[in-house]
Amino acid sequence: MKICTSRLTIRPMTMADLQASFAHRSCPQTSRYISDQITLAQAKQRLAENCQPWLGEENQRLALAITLNGLNELIGEVMFKYTNKTSLVGEIGYRLKKEVIGKGYAFEAVNAFIAQLFSQLEVMKIVAVCAVDNTPSWRLMEKLQMQREGVFKSHFLIGGERLDAYSYGICRP
Numbered sequence: 413m414k415i416c417t418s419r420l421t422i423r424p425m426t427m428a429d430l431q432a433s434f435a436h437r438s439c440p441q442t443s444r445y446i447s448d449q450i451t452l453a454q455a456k457q458r459l460a461e462n463c464q465p466w467l468g469e470e471n472q473r474l475a476l477a478i479t480l481n482g483l484n485e486l487i488g489e490v491m492f493k494y495t496n497k498t499s500l501v502g503e504i505g506y507r508l509k510k511e512v513i514g515k516g517y518a519f520e521a522v523n524a525f526i527a528q529l530f531s532q533l534e535v536m537k538i539v540a541v542c543a544v545d546n547t548p549s550w551r552l553m554e555k556l557q558m559q560r561e562g563v564f565k566s567h568f569l570i571g572g573e574r575l576d577a578y579s580y581g582i583c584r585p
Contacts, residue, residue: 432486500536543575553580
């Protein structure tokens with residue numbers, strides 16, 4: 413899957429993305445609400461998994477690189493996986509490197525990604541989950557017309573801390 417917007421190209425990830433992917437995955441600012449910081453070896457393993465052909469199996473990630481048009485350098489990632497393929501429900505995730513946060517790239521990328529998912533895949537509902545304290549993430553979900561559907565208590569364990577999470581969803585138009 414490849415998606416082009418006015419400023420971005422969203423493309424399959426390659427092993428050449430390792431250093432850029434590791435940089436934002438190991439950044440405390442961009443990983444604070446997503447996961448504990450990872451090692452280069454862990455980043456390499458995750459990237460190798462993400463470079464495998466996507467078969468659309470339940471819980472298999474379709475991970476794509478976000479790049480600026482005309483440049484091939486990864487500035488972020490978007491991800492989709494079926495969480496309940498029988499019901500055609502999938503989950504998205506996203507992450508940008510700190511240097512590009514606040515420029516509208518997340519909205520542009522995720523909005524185009526959701527549209528492409530609904531257009532190309534059998535998916536009736538897309539969900540996303542974020543820590544309650546991750547205000548920029550849940551504001552993005554609301555800007556994307558996703559609806560807050562609930563609160564998961566003590567949903568994440570990150571850095572030894574239990575975090576509550578909001579669940580958002582959007583159904584096929």
